[in-house]
Amino acid sequence: MRFLGIVAAVFVANLITLAFIALAFAMLISDQGQAFMRHLGYDISPLVSAYHQTQIKEWNDPRVRRMTSIDITPSPQEPAPVQPKPASKTTDNKPDRHAIQTTLNTCRFWNNEYRKDGTDRSKGFRDAACNRYERLSGSDVNRVISLATAPQRQTTSQQSNTRQSQQANNDDRQHEAYCKRLQEKIDYYDAKLRSGGDGSYMTYWRGERRKVSNKYSWECLRK
Structure with missing residues (x-):
């Protein structure tokens, strides 16, 4: 395991070294690199020219061209199918x-x-x-909905019965109010008798109460 680790480390170091060399060479043959070398007193133009000629020869070699040529002719594409337009929605004629x-x-x-x-x-x-x-x-x-017919008019006898019924109801209400007033008078005389007083007044109140009580008994209780 240690041997394999050493071999891998050496291999990686060589790759890094080659990468630095390639980068330095690329910078050296560039215009800036040549100007820098001329500034130092070294003219490397013949070396750069020889390198470019070598690259041109390799590119013109048919074997290299067959290896590097790539067919980039676009393949014919089928026309996209025409999608039918959606049918326009018709206005619904149904009433609101x-x-x-x-x-x-x-x-x-x-x-x-x-x-x-x-x-x-x-x-x-x-x-x-x-x-x-x-x-x-x-x-x-x-x-x-059931359509109604015209309401029937009341006959003369029906109208008479209606008036009599209304009159009877009015009479009943009036008689009830009359009896209520008699009862209130009886209650009034009872209160006077309970409070006491002079004998003559007591006799008067008893007489008045007797009159009202008889009237109430005859007109209200026997009806």
Whole structure:
């Protein structure tokens, strides 16, 4: 192992030495190197000229040219395949979903109005909005919303019954308020009797309470 190490070290040292020699020779035969040698008093121009002639002879040798020639003729390239252009996207002619929803809401609104008033004006607006919704969506409007018929007018007897019912409700509210006032008077006389006082006042309050209590019992509790 030590012998191989020594051999490897010697080999590397020789390579480094050869590299330095080649570098020094290249610098020496350059124009700057020749000028430096002439400055020292040595003319190496004949040596450099002989070296260049030797290089030219070696380059003109057919054997060297066959070894060093490289065919750099480019190989013919196949034409790149033409890719078809992507088809342009066609504009979708489908209606806007927002417009469909808006017409549906309008159809429902005027349908509700026609249910309430039954006028020809509401019916015309309802039919126009619902027909437009049917054209935009392609759906049968009868499946989405039930179109109302005009509300039926109340007969004379129905109107009379309605008025009587309203009058009865008003009478009940008034009677309830009247009984409430009687109850408040009874509570007032009870408070006076509990507080005590002169005998004549106590007799008066008992009499008044008896009157109000009888009226409350007869008009409110027996109704």
